[in-house]
Amino acid sequence: MKGGVELGGIVLALTRNDDLTVGTRQALPKKCRDPRIFSVPCTIGDCTFANAMLDLGASINVMPTSIYKSLNCRDLEPTRMTIQLANRSIVQPLGVLEDVLVQVDELMFPADFYVLNMEDETPGKGSTLILGRLFLITTKTKIDVHARTLSMEFRDTLVQFNIFEAMKHPVKDTSLFGIDLINELVKEYMQADTGIEIKAETKSTNQHKKKSELPDSNQLGQIVSRPIGEYAYLGDEQQFPIIIANNLHQEQEEKLLQVLKQHKRAIGWKLSDLPGINPSICMHRILMEEEAHPIRKKQRRLNPTILDVVKKEVIKLLVVGIIYLISDSSWVSPVQVVPKKSWMTVMKNRNDKLVPTWVQNSWRVCIDYRKLNQATRKDHFPLPFLDQVLEKLAGKSHYCFLDRYSRYMQIHIAPEDQHKTTFTCPFGAFSYTRMSFGLCNAPSTF
Secondary structure, eight states: EEEEEEHHHHHHHOOGGGGOHHHHHHHSOOOOOOOOSSSEEEEEEEEEEEEEEOOOOSSSSEHHHHHHHHOOOOOBOOOOOOOTTTTTTOOOOOEEEEEEEETTTTTTEEEEEEEEEEESSTTTTSSSSEEEEHHHHHHOOOOEEETTTEEEEEETEEEEEEEHHHHHSSSOOOOEEEEEOEEEEEEEHHHHHHOOOOOOOOOOOOTTOEBOOOOOHHHOOOOOSSOEEEEESSSSSSSSEEETTTTHHHHHHHHHHHHHTTTGSSSSSSSGGOOOTTTTEEEOOOOOOOOOOOOOOOOOOOHHHHHHHHHHHHHHHHHHHHHHEEEEESOOOEEEEEEEEEEEEEEEOTTOEEEEEEEEEEEEEEEHHHHHHHBOOOOOOOOOOOHHHHHHTOOOOOOOOOOTTTGGGGGOGGGGGGGGGGGETTTTTEEEEEOOOOOTTTTHHO
């Protein structure tokens, strides 16, 4: 305790300028201003970049799509790498541009760039070109912040820059660069199921059907996903997409599509197409334990990417009436957003060993109902065993798979129990009118 008091006295004495002596002031270093981002001017082909950013936290070199198109370079090499950004979102680059010659003053260095599809790209503003650790090692970069110099060398040639002169830019940079995670509606629906890029092909025998066979596993690594099939559309202009088996004869395909087109109204293509089951037939109830006490949990802060995902999900459910705004509730649960992993590939780890890795291409908004579930009276409904399900499928020649996304939301929640499903987010507090994922007795009700 004595040492702590003495140490605190020293810190207090050093922070009070009026009590400092002249000798103590001369012993303290002079405070310097922030040098901001470390950047250097460079040239690639006919394009010159005044402030290519040097990023010690980046393990790769990054180039936006706009710069790649302006360079008119060769085609990109395919890659299976997934990149985790600073906001913890995971994206997949379009490809790798290998052996790019980067000229820094008199020196020329080879580098590989991963091309990312970015939005709100503004040429000439901000550091759109990122040079990572691999480039810094290749150029033997040395940064002396105290001397305000940055040097690169190759053999006997040495190039130096003044940090503050090379990094002049506005104090407040309002430009924002983000990853474009949203593709066209049809492509997003397809990739959400398989994680594979779809290329539509039109057959002359059927003007309303556009199909594309999925590439084999040699092109995408060992993919552990749904069986390989073909994509067809029940409507015009690639509307109402479905997946059919790829081993059907032409006559079987035509008959199957004809039946599906006649009954396509029976399939819910969007949330507004799900009116829900009649409450008199089935309704979900949340019965509490005798000694249960209401619990209200606070919502943690969300980064901008996750916040935008939550906003879109809330608006989508609010428009169709699945949730409603509530002013007060004794039960409040927070929102949790997790990556949605759709397909699996094989990648090398740090030890150069091939390991299976899930690839994420979207987000899933969940409600943390753990406290509510602990206080809920459990319904011990016996779920069917897997071997019993397989026995029912044995000997059948044709199978039909339904993507039962949002299937829980067809079941209404009892009005007196709806306030227990209340969740909070930065846009307000909302309660469910339909059964939500995460409730402990939801599987037995379904």
